[in-house]
Amino acid sequence: MPRSHGSEIDTLIQLLAKLPGLGPRSARRSTLQLLKKRDSVMVPLARALEQVAEKIVICGTCGNIDTTDPCHVCEDGRRDRTTVCVVEDVADLWALDRSETYRGLYHVLGGTLSALDGVGPDELNIAPLLARAATGEVKEIILALNATVDGQTTSHYLAERLAEFGVKVTALAHGVPVGGELDYLDDGTLAAALKARGTVS
Numbered sequence: 001m002p003r004s005h006g007s008e009i010d011t012l013i014q015l016l017a018k019l020p021g022l023g024p025r026s027a028r029r030s031t032l033q034l035l036k037k038r039d040s041v042m043v044p045l046a047r048a049l050e051q052v053a054e055k056i057v058i059c060g061t062c063g064n065i066d067t068t069d070p071c072h073v074c075e076d077g078r079r080d081r082t083t084v085c086v087v088e089d090v091a092d093l094w095a096l097d098r099s100e101t102y103r104g105l106y107h108v109l110g111g112t113l114s115a116l117d118g119v120g121p122d123e124l125n126i127a128p129l130l131a132r133a134a135t136g137e138v139k140e141i142i143l144a145l146n147a148t149v150d151g152q153t154t155s156h157y158l159a160e161r162l163a164e165f166g167v168k169v170t171a172l173a174h175g176v177p178v179g180g181e182l183d184y185l186d187d188g189t190l191a192a193a194l195k196a197r198g199t200v201s
C-alpha cells in the first residue's frame with residue numbers, strides 16, 4: 001500500500017478510532033484537523049491530555065472520576081448533602097448534573113449486578129454507599145439506574161439493603177424509556193424523570 005504519511009500519524013489515527021463515536025474514517029478526519037490546527041488545537045489538546053492523565057483519581061467518597069479526591073461534586077458546599085443520587089456510571093452523573101434539576105450528591109456504582117456476567121455486590125461500589133447511609137447525614141437516596149433488567153434488579157437489591165438505615169429510598173419514574181440508557185437521553189426527559197421519581201415498592 002502506498003504510504004501517504006508517517007507511522008506516528010498512523011498511531012494517532014488508530015488511537016482516535018478507539019474513542020466512542022469515532023470510526024476509522026472520523027479518526028482520519030479528526031487527525032487531519034489536528035495536523036492543520038497544530039498550534040490552536042493539537043498542542044493544547046496534547047497538554048490537556050497529559051495533565052488530566054497525570055491527575056485522574058477515583059473519589060474515595062462517591063466513586064466519581066476527577067482530578068481531586070474528594071471530587072469537585074463532593075467538595076461543592078452549595079450542594080444539598082442530605083440527598084445522594086445513585087448512578088451506574090460517571091457518564092450518568094454528568095448527564096444528571098447537566099439537567100440542572102438535581103443539586104445533591106452522587107454515588108457511582110461502577111456497573112450493575114449481573115448474574116450473567118458474574119457481577120455480585122462485592123464487585124460494585126456498594127459497601128461505601130451503605131456506609132454513607134449509616135452516617136445519618138443522608139436523608140434520601142435516589143436510585144437513578146438505567147431502566148434495564150440489570151439496572152432494576154440492582155435498584156431492588158439496593159432498596160432492600162438500604163431499608164435498615166431509615167433513609168427514604170426513591171427511584172426515577174416516568175421519562176426513562178424501558179431498555180434506555182441515561183447518557184443517551186435529552187436533558188428535558190432526564191429532568192422529568194427526576195421530578196417524577198417515586199418510592200421503591
Ligand code: ZN
Pocket residue numbers: 059060061062063064070071072073074075
Ligand atoms: Zn466524590
